[in-house]
Amino acid sequence: MxxxxxxxxxxxxxxxxxxxxxxxxxxxxxxxxxxxxxxxxxxxxxxxxxxxxxxxxxxxxxxxxxxxxxxxxxxxxxxxxxxxxxxxxxxxxxxxxxxxxxxxxxxxxxxxxxxxxxxxxxxxxxxxxxxxxxxxxxxxxxxxxxxxxxxxxxxxxxxxxxxxxxxxLQRKKCLILDLDNTLWGGVLGEDGIDGIKLGGDYPGKAFSYWQRSILQLARNGVILAVCSKNNEADVDEAWRQNPFMVLKREHFSSLRINWQDKATNIREIATELNIGLDSMVFVDDNPTERELIKQMLPQVEVPDFPDKPYELMPFFKLLVEKYFRIYAVTSEDRAKTEQYRANAMRKAEQSHFADLESYLYSLDMQLDIIPADEHNLSRISQMTQKTNQFNLTTRRYTEADVHQHLDQGWRVYCMSVSDRFGDNGITAAIFLEPVDDTTINIDSLLLSCRILGKGIEEAFIKTIFNLLRLDGYRQLTADFLPTAKNGQTADFYDRMGMSCDHTDDAGAKHYTMALSNMFEIKNYYNIRVL
Amino acid sequence: MTIEEKVLEIMREVFDMDEISTDASQKNCERWDSLHHLTLASELEDAFDIELEPEEIAEMTDFSRVVALLAAKVK
Structure with missing residues (x-):
């Protein structure tokens, strides 16, 4: 140069x-x-x-x-x-x-x-x-x-x-913050909303200054995120009720307040905000957490955190000079924080809930399991033709085929799924072929992609297992036939407790399972068998 | 290390040259321009722990004069 x-x-x-x-x-x-x-x-x-x-x-x-x-x-x-x-x-x-x-x-x-x-x-x-x-x-x-x-x-x-x-250097875009002993003094879960050190005299005063300084970063286009091991409900309460809190929920574009390891959380934040790990700075008082991120995510900048609250002021200066000094701020930069936050909310309804379970509860899911009949037969046939990803055997059936199987004594069920966001209609089907009086084979099992990620597939199959057991079946067989697209189901039957008897050269897996017990199904699904 | 050896080493470093001869002077050495001359003076002051007067700096026009000057100062 x-x-x-x-x-x-x-x-x-x-x-x-x-x-x-x-x-x-x-x-x-x-x-x-x-x-x-x-x-x-x-x-x-x-x-x-x-x-x-x-x-x-x-x-x-x-x-x-x-x-x-x-x-x-x-x-x-x-x-x-x-x-x-x-x-x-x-x-x-x-x-x-x-x-x-x-x-x-x-x-x-x-x-x-x-x-x-x-x-x-x-x-x-x-x-x-x-x-x-x-x-x-x-x-x-x-x-x-x-x-x-x-x-x-x-x-x-x-x-x-x-x-x-x-x-x-490329300026960093995102500051990821821990909460306890980082944004305030003390541990929220132990000291309580009014026991944490924030505001008032030292050391609370130092944390107030620190929060106000970080707020200025956000106003100048730096994206803020939280990665903390805490109960989200407790943190929410502190955000709402501690009068000295400067940085609140609305200032953060992405939140990971849970008990998952922080490397996974930070990777998720990067995906959610759609920015690279190399544009992130992670601030945490805990040296073990910092070391984990340095080892697992070397692209993320991890500065040492000061030992004393009064050192937060020079620490903020260091953060600005090293990572966030802004040479030019556009109004676009300032709006960025808001955009990232809105996107993150759309992407992750989950982030409003302390854990996945309470999220699933809140969905108010209704699963209706319906035997195949004249009304739903064409939809079932259509699903066998179109479903690729969650489809264990990918056998394609015309309406005539489905009719024929029913005539042969097969049991064919479909499932209609709705939740508080709307009705997904018939989005799953299973074809069961009786082998003898006590043994039945799963010929086909398929679910539409749009209902995945809520554990519905598990609730569906376990309800079917229970139905079969009540009808006197004691032995189940099933196959997984691999295709270019159904990789995500390769271990589905294993996860459902079936044992794989053998895998052939083409990767097809053959399973059996004794139907000796009833399966317990999570109570956040309202299941009806019609 | 003799004064000669030490001066040669400093000159090599200041002028950024691999080799420099004891014949070197401001006339025959291209890198020995007025700017490098001051750097040389500054480095010599530090290395020999002396102060050079502006008049002395002006007189250091070749290697033998530098060595003679330093020999007199260091004593």
Whole structure:
């Protein structure tokens, strides 16, 4: 990468010679176009006439504008802030130079907001490490026009290398937060809503400041998520009832408040928000959890968490500087948080519930198991033709075939499924072929994809098992015949407690099971056998 | 390490050259320009723990003068 540096002093010792070329001193008449990057690195001149010096500094802003309008807006332009390395104030109220420097710095940092290619570097991050006598070496200044002490060149190189890395970094998009001892002091499950440390005196005060700071990140386009081992209902109550809570449910675009391992949760958050793991930062007070994420998800950034609540302030500064410093904020960025949240809600109705079971309860599912008859026969036939994924044997039957099987004494059932969101209609079917008085074979079993994920397939088959047992059957056989599409059912019968007697070369699995007991079925399904 | 060896090592580093001869001077060594000259002075000051006066820095135009100057200062 080649760099062109606009400068008013000799800064070669700092920015180097390799692939770097320099303007004349305070010379913007020539702006080369064939370089990859531009740097503006001016020093405050030495001039005992402070009014004149202030005027000179004011002219830098105009020159900066001219340069900016003359370069390719796709090329990075790094602007160093001006630092007054050596000031002689003849009178106590002499402020012109200081004001001119501040005005230039305000102007330059505003350019960084309005121009995506402009990055503003606060040079005091470097100079504030040294005292005035170390910063300036008058001998070298007078020999070669370099006020900044060349003996600091080595330190400067190290600092600049790190900063260049940060400038090139993609800003992170999402901050994932733990709750207990991270967003507030104490453990909600033990200390209670009013026992956690938040607000009031120290240490609660530190957590309040921390939450307010994070809220500002969210307002500037950083997506917030929660990943916490807690009972979601407890957290919800704390969000609603603790008067000091700044960050509440509505500020988080994705929530994983459960007892599942955090690596799985973070992967889910990434999927839900549709952003890469490499744009996430995970903050947790527990070193074990941090280590787990570092090991399992090395793409996620995992900073160390401060030991003391009063260290949260510098920790926030570190988070901003390292991961979230925003060089340009668009209104789109600010709206992003809201969009992500809405999408996440649509995607995951589950996230409103403490666990899957209460979700399933809330669905108010009605399963009607209906023997095949004239009314549903064409639908059953159609399902055998169309269902590919949840279909154990993928046998296709015409209406005439179904008729014929019924005439041969087969038992054919279908199932109609509805819940509080609507009626899915007939979405499952099973074909059972009697082998003898006590043995029956499952010829076909299929469910429509749209009802999967709620355990309905298990409730369906176990209800059928129970029906068969009540009708005197004691032995069951079944097959799984693999296709390109039905991989998800390969171990379905195993999970239902059947034993696989043999698997043939083509991958087909043959099962048997004794119908010796009735099966228990979860009570969040209302099941009717018609 | 003699003064000569130490100066050669610093020059190799400052001028970023693999080899440098004891004949090197500002005239025959392209990398020994005014900017590198100051870096050289600064590095010599640190390495020998001395202060070089601007007049002395101006006189260090070739390798033998540098060594002579340092020999006098270090004593």
């Amino acid at each position: 080649t760099t062109f540096v606009f400068r008013n002093q000799t800064v070669e010792a700092f920015l180097g010679y390799d692939d770097v070329t320099y303007s004349g001193y305070d010379d913007i008449s020539m702006i080369p176009s064939e370089v990859d990057r531009y740097i503006w690195f001016y020093q405050v001149s030495v001039n005992a006439d402070s009014a004149q010096l202030a005027q000179e500094i004011q002219s830098y802003s105009d020159k900066l504008d001219i340069v900016l309008s003359g370069i390719d807006s796709n090329k990075p332009f790094v602007i160093f802030s001006l630092v007054n390395l050596f000031s002689v104030r003849l009178t106590g109220d002499e402020t012109a130079v200081g004001q001119a420097i501040a005005a230039f710095n305000n102007h330059a940092s505003a350019l960084a907001v309005s121009h995506p290619n402009v990055k503003w570097v606060d040079f005091t991050e470097f100079t504030s490490r040294y005292d005035a006598d170390t910063l300036v070496n008058w001998k070298y200044y007078l020999l070669s026009q370099t006020l900044l002490n060349p003996k600091l060149a080595r330190d400067f190189h190290a600092w600049w290398r790190r900063l260049e890395g940060e400038l090139a």
